[in-house]
Amino acid sequence: MILNKYLLAGLAVCLFAAQAVAGEVTISEAWARATAPGQDSAAVSLHITSQKEASIVAVSSAAAASVEIHSMAHENGMMMMRAMDAFELKAKQEVVLGDGGNHIMLVGLKKPLKLGDSVPLSITLQFADKHKEKIEVKAEVRSLTESHDAHMHHHD
Ligand SMILES: [Cu+2]
Structure with a gap:
């Protein structure tokens, strides 16, 4: 059945979607921690490298x-x-977001993040020549006890 074939193709893409490469920009190791009951915001960690100077101007x-x-x-x-309105990236320098430092924050989660889910992110970068590039990446949801970064998030 044709439909099944398309669905399977979609799944195959998701398997390596945690790494995204769009032209000059590489994003890898995107992940978020599963949320605790009542938690409605969550930090996303990722590594990002841009070959040219750029800034992250929007994330959705x-x-x-x-x-x-x-x-x-x-x-x-x-x-x-x-x-921040924008996050600067220096050329060819890997930046780690989320490791107890600067991070991407999902605010107003539509549903809890559960182990094994993946969170779609669309990251817009703007380069020095003003051109913009949008990169889609999927952050893998890891267990709540994942101790990759030790800091706790307290908003409010
Ligand atoms: Cu935060």
Whole structure:
């Protein structure tokens, strides 16, 4: 049956969607932690490398009402998170988002993130010459106890 064939082709694409390459930009190791009951926001970790200087100007996801890029900074002895309008990427330098530092935040999750789910993200980059590129990536949902980054998220 033709329909089945298309569905299978779709699945095969998803298997390696955790790594996305669009022209000059490589994104890998995209993942999010499964949410705890009542949690309606979640951080997404990923590695991103751009061959040219660029900035992340927008992130969206069908899984959340909005997606923000958060910076982390120590202020008056407290760890503060702040939404950024754009996140700069230097040429050929891998940036790790989420590792207890700057991260992508899904705000207003439409449903809890469960182990084994994948979260679609669409990341828009703008280059120095003003051209924009949109990259689709799927973040794999790992278990709640995944200890990749130790910091806890407290919004509000
Ligand atoms: Cu955050």
